[in-house]
Amino acid sequence: EEVMAPTKTVQPPVHIAAIAHPGRGHINAMMNFCCLLSDRGDFHISFVVTEEWCSILSSDPPPPSCVQLCTIPNCIPSERGRAADMNKFLEAVQTKMEEPFEYLITEQLELPVQAIVSDTYLPWAVAVGSRRGIPVCSLFPMAASFFRALNNYDLLPVVVAADGDVPTADAIAEFNDHPLEQYIPGLHPLRSSDLNTVHAVKPLKKILQSFPWLKKAQCLLFTSFYVLESVTIDSIKAQVPCPVYPIGPCIPYYRFNDKTNTDQDHYLTWLDKQQKKSVLYISLGSFLSVSQAQLEELASGLVASQVKFLWVAREKSCRVQKIVGKSGLIVPWCEQLKVLCHPSIGGFLTHCGWNSTLEAVYAGVPMMTFPIFWDQDVDSRLVVEKWKVGMSLKGKIGKDGIIGKEEIALVVKAFMDLDGDESKEFRKEALKLKEAARNATDVGGSSYNSLSIFIENLSANLH
């Protein structure tokens, strides 16, 4: 038995290799998590990205010095290639990154890697860890509800109807409007139609293989927080064999507190001049977009609404600016969290990527949802029907598959109306969620405590 108090020695920082699926939403979630971790303990984090992503990230605010970018070669299609052929890109992520990752962490990094934190969508990272005897912690950068649905995908009637193969269009149509809760408990108020774009992804089977690999993971981390999805989180805890830690919202506090605005932040100066809660912020994430026809209707509808707006139109910025003239400010990219937390922002038209959704929750900003792909319909359903902090634009889509400018003008006006009954209700609920998010991350809150336990358990299981 241990009787003598050990003499205090200075321990070197724990060396972690972090790897995210190569996409903005995933990388941001992982980076925020690493920053949070470095704030709470003594870590050295090798943040593994492709060379292309290393160069993209060089224009972001730099992470703390204990988080270092390490590269593997560009072994997957480029960002442009991803837009051109999503299925090919997803396939390559599943098959081409394992080898260079393993080589990097075992042969190239100076210090031995003691633990891996990997995106749940990269099952091969768990395989590398098992092979090398390095514990792997799995981070799921989307809603716990979406995790629950994917983790039980084989229980869905569309899959059963398709006899284990990809669901047919008929099967999808038949089960389109059923509550998911009927098949997978813990998923109220989601509906089968919320997974329609998921069924259509070609390498879906390969992606779903991520889930059985969790049996070999040390733990499962969520960027969600308990109050947001409590019933679902409890049902996941009862189902998966490892500890589950909801530690979100994973917000980069240190970056956010950096008050030094650069020249590029002219949009913040513009926001300073607008009235409180008067501006609608529009962003459809980092890589998805809508059809040209929809883009034009959206732009014209916004102008007609006479609501002030700030729109991240990425590569379409010039085209959109031509349509809207001086009615709104168009930027190719912005510091979204700073924008969402600006007092002039009164609403967010979003594609409902999970990071954007969480950032809006954190900022207390109501959402108009326009989900496009993968988990976004699920997030939209949570926003509208569970948390009641916004409305969906999807129901406004006409027979031609787009929402016309007149309709857009009407809903935007009503949504941004500070005196409207419905919009007042959204703001009230959004404020409550904002408070819940702060409570979760403050000292002693649910996410704060989850992270403490995670760190304790991690240290106890080191390589």
Ligand code: UDX
């Ligand atoms: C992807 C998927 O599409 C999404 O459904 C999934 O939940 C996460 O991965 P993405 O589409 O890029 O992500 O959306 P989102 O999750 O919202 O992530 C975008 C990130 O980029 C956010 O953190 C947002 O703050 C940031 N961003 C976006 C900026 O910093 N500036 C911008 O101008 C636009």
